[in-house]
Amino acid sequence: MELYMSLTIGVLFTVGVYLILSKSLLRIILGTSFLTHGVHLLLLTMSRLKTGAAPLLGEKADSYVDPLPQALILTSIVISFGVTSFFIVLAYKAYRKLGTDDMEQLRGEQHE
């Protein structure tokens, strides 16, 4: 199971990095989304995967999943959700005002 998760995380990272390196702003935002998803899965996998166990069923439970990483992931998901929506609005606003979403043209210096 860990192997499949690691491969998935690797693929998500690759896709994310590829998209972030492209010129179009919307692709870049999607790339950051993929990257953070990869990171969340990484957090889940690093706490060791167990099947069939729930987080904390009282002190005498035979087997339970560490609940802490899930709390961390939840926090991180909420943050990345907020940040991504802000980024999309910012990108739209920038597109309306600057007339382009091409990062090559947003380099700066020329119209200052």
Added chain:
Amino acid sequence: MNNTLVLPLIIPLLTAVILVFLKGRIALQRWISGLSGLVNVAVAAYILYQVKTDGIQTLYMSGWVPPYGIVFVADMLATLLVLTTTIIGLFCLLYSFRSIGEERERHYYYPLFQFLLVGVSGSFLTGDIFNLFVCFEVMLISSYALIVHGGTKLQLRESLKYMLVNILSSALFVAAVAYLYGVTGALNMADLSVRVAEAGQGGILNVIAVLFMIVFALKAGLLLFFWLPGSYGAPPAAIRTIFAALLTKVGLYALLRTFTLIFYHDPSVTHSWMGWMAGATMVLGAIGAVAYRDIPRILNYNVVISVGFIAFGLVSANQDALDGAVFYLIHDMIGKALLFLLGGMIITAAGTKKLDEMGGLIKRHPYLGWMFFVTALAIAGIPPLSGFAGKLMIIRGGFAEEHYVLAAVSVASSFIVLYSLIRIFMAAFWGKERLAAAETTPARASDYRMKLLSGAGLFIIVIAMGLGAEWVYGFVAEAGQTLVQPAIYIDAVLKE
């Protein structure tokens, strides 16, 4: 257990929430945020007093005893930085009353400012590495909103890059925390320190340490500062000031904390890499500071140089160097805030950012001119001003560890700092008088006096820190000692 520790977060947070509901009532917003700023300074000073008399203060959230739950730790370093933050926040607020403009004030400038302070103070006080991430995010999200606040073309363009860089570094931060949790099973920093010491900082922990180093270096602008000069130049002077004075310093604080408390076992890997990074930062920053001829760029590159310099203190990591790093960090926060405020006033007075288009301001603005001149000397580290003591200790610590090249680079970079700032002084204040026409109206003149007053407040602190260096050193030495001996911090958190 000490519940006052949460006040530096709660006060600005509640203020921000109240201010959101007072959207149109600008005068009231100013009064409330000013008052809350004052109260915040008083609370921070009170915590400093407690830490000085009773040692490190801790607060276990919801009574969960470490290593479980989130803990707030106020050691001397964190407390000094929180006090500095609240003071800078107060003076920046005073400055923004007369400079930020009604349009921005109406659109939630003051609440966002308070949220930023929440994030910064939280980052200093927390003793939990994931909570550090959360506080970073609170700070960063407010800074995203502030950097684009007003929505000029330049701001929109630069904020895109600023946001992208920070989202990437935050993703890496979470990944680093995930690895660290996977290896050690701990998040509490004191507990992490114990476990890393037990496991021995070998291969995999070094990889994690380097990952943390990259993350914090991105935030602090240590070598990875390519985003800094552009994005800090975009927003208006008040916002630029709070960014330059606080945001990169939070990254530096995180570096100081993690690499003295958790990853201090294998300096031949981590600290020597950081040494290269610090040296390169000072050299590249110095080149940038000399290369440009507009005020925001020059000042931004000065921020970069000082980041490299403080990192040099961390690289040497002995008592002298860490004392110096703490002293210089505090000096630099106040000094850079002052410098950026004065820079903003010069830009308004001259009506332009470009050095070539200004001149002769000294006739109408003598106080501004001389304050800028003395601040430039303080930043460069001329005795008896406040930059000197910190620089002296960092360089002495560097000599003790035989970092001669780095010491030479940092002394050389001090000269470049002095040169670049004096060049601004000469271009702006000497020569033929070229004033912006708008400056002469009475409303502008009263704005100017108010802004000068907020600058003067910080100016007095800079002078006092220089003349009273011995007294300040009493506090700084205690902070440095906690950094050199992690056991003090660990005992305070884990055994109570």
